[in-house]
Amino acid sequence: MLITNATLITWGVPNQILENHALYIEGDRIVALGPSSELQAKYPQAEVLDARGQYVMPGNICAHTHFYGAFARGMAIPGDAPKDFPEILERLWWRLDKALTLEDVRYSALVCLIDAVKHGTTTLIDHHASPNAIEGSLDVIAEAVQQAGLRACLCYEVTDRDGDEKAKAGIAENLRFLKSQISNPHSQIAATFGLHASLTLSDATLEACRATHDANDYGFHIHAAEHEADQYDSLKKGGTRVIDRLHKFGILGERSIVAHAVHIDHREAELLGETGTWVTHQPRSNMNNAVGAAEVEGLLRMGVKVGLGNDGFSNSMWDEWKAAYLSHKAARRDPRRMSGATVAEMAVTNNAALAGVFFPQAPIGVLAPGAFADIIFVYYRPTTPLTADNLPWHILFGFENSMVTTTICAGKMLMKDRQLLFLDEVEITARSRELAKRVWARFQA
Numbered sequence: 001m002l003i004t005n006a007t008l009i010t011w012g013v014p015n016q017i018l019e020n021h022a023l024y025i026e027g028d029r030i031v032a033l034g035p036s037s038e039l040q041a042k043y044p045q046a047e048v049l050d051a052r053g054q055y056v057m058p059g060n061i062c063a064h065t066h067f068y069g070a071f072a073r074g075m076a077i078p079g080d081a082p083k084d085f086p087e088i089l090e091r092l093w094w095r096l097d098k099a100l101t102l103e104d105v106r107y108s109a110l111v112c113l114i115d116a117v118k119h120g121t122t123t124l125i126d127h128h129a130s131p132n133a134i135e136g137s138l139d140v141i142a143e144a145v146q147q148a149g150l151r152a153c154l155c156y157e158v159t160d161r162d163g164d165e166k167a168k169a170g171i172a173e174n175l176r177f178l179k180s181q182i183s184n185p186h187s188q189i190a191a192t193f194g195l196h197a198s199l200t201l202s203d204a205t206l207e208a209c210r211a212t213h214d215a216n217d218y219g220f221h222i223h224a225a226e227h228e229a230d231q232y233d234s235l236k237k238g239g240t241r242v243i244d245r246l247h248k249f250g251i252l253g254e255r256s257i258v259a260h261a262v263h264i265d266h267r268e269a270e271l272l273g274e275t276g277t278w279v280t281h282q283p284r285s286n287m288n289n290a291v292g293a294a295e296v297e298g299l300l301r302m303g304v305k306v307g308l309g310n311d312g313f314s315n316s317m318w319d320e321w322k323a324a325y326l327s328h329k330a331a332r333r334d335p336r337r338m339s340g341a342t343v344a345e346m347a348v349t350n351n352a353a354l355a356g357v358f359f360p361q362a363p364i365g366v367l368a369p370g371a372f373a374d375i376i377f378v379y380y381r382p383t384t385p386l387t388a389d390n391l392p393w394h395i396l397f398g399f400e401n402s403m404v405t406t407t408i409c410a411g412k413m414l415m416k417d418r419q420l421l422f423l424d425e426v427e428i429t430a431r432s433r434e435l436a437k438r439v440w441a442r443f444q445a
């Protein structure tokens with residue numbers, strides 16, 4: 001496929017904006033970039049897709065999400081509003097996830113994936129929980145991802161909060177899915193090993209998880225220090241802080257993801273840097289749960305690799321960009337905090353490198369020959385000069401997620417001119433409403 005008449009945003013190093021350019025795709029890869037006339041002469045037989053001057057850029061990447069949370073939208077929590085994050089966990093998430101069946105898991109993934117296609121998010125790293133439907137849950141999500149045509153890394157969040165049997169079942173589900181990906185790999189599905197959070201994991205369970213594999217093999221994906229409660233719990237359990245505890249149990253490493261890290265101290269930050277562990281930042285979630293603002297600028301300055309996730313909020317990553325940009329200024333009362341370039345460093349550069357950990361076959365998040373053809377078209381008519389240097393601020397103050405008109409993942413067109421080509425939004429959302437009603441009834445029971 002030859003995409004012509006495009007203004008390419010490469011997100012390469014250095015980032016380039018190339019007007020009236022074309023992009024030639026073969027299979028799931030980008031083969032060539034060049035002026036439209038040049039590539040049209042070079043590939044005269046290619047099927048042509050006229051971008052009509054739109055911006056054409058790499059699809060967005062989400063470094064940490066929860067498809068299973070989709071049915072929480074609009075749901076009422078009985079009683080007074082939860083007063084803090086531990087209460088939100090107990091009264092919302094740990095009741096919602098218990099109410100999910102495998103069909104709910106499928107449809108909550110599908111509705112998130114529709115959202116992702118429509119808003120140009122092509123790679124997602126999910127963290128799943130459904131304590132009453134553990135076995136096979138990752139297969140169900142993988143099927144939904146394949147149906148959607150997107151790219152995702154999956155895991156099941158092991159926890160002791162529902163007893164020993166379910167902790168063992170969570171470990172087994174991670175292992176089963178990891179093995180199935182090794183024996184029967186799919187180029188758009190990857191796996192890692194999920195853990196809920198230090199505060200719901202005993203020493204014995206952490207040891208059992210670590211015994212299944214080395215962190216350098218498949219990594220671990222865990223929430224850490226999202227709220228002070230995680231630190232209090234860790235100190236009580238073994239006299240160490242959370243990141244020290246995870247380090248002691250061999251959970252950290254270059255393939256491991258620590259989500260949040262809001263309440264860590266300097267030595268814990270050093271440990272994350274020394275071990276090459278990934279940190280993901282979710283500012284909308286942090287604000288919603290009132291857990292505080294993570295010191296991600298400091299982490300980045302220390303060389304810690306910080307990416308941007310959405311923690312189950314809408315899969316429109318530019319909304320997360322905006323939340324990051326604004327929330328740190330508000331939290332510190334300092335307009336110099338969290339520049340657009342820093343947001344882009346997390347959301348573009350670091351998210352692409354993190355995606356590359358799980359999908360090493362080809363570069364992701366860049367328009368370059370040999371890279372995966374994960375591409376979006378953006379209908380944006382800038383009213384002021386737009387350059388490679390000021391692009392992050394155009395994204396923050398000008399781009400809207402509704403401007404995404406076409407989404408391509410692995411060379412396959414998933415949405416064209418805002419029409420979804422593979423997912424039946426009417427059918428999926430109708431079924432989702434029926435299922436969510438039943439989930440809400442079980443939640444309230």
Ligand SMILES: [Zn+2]
Nearest residue numbers: 066223259311
């Ligand atoms: Zn999360």
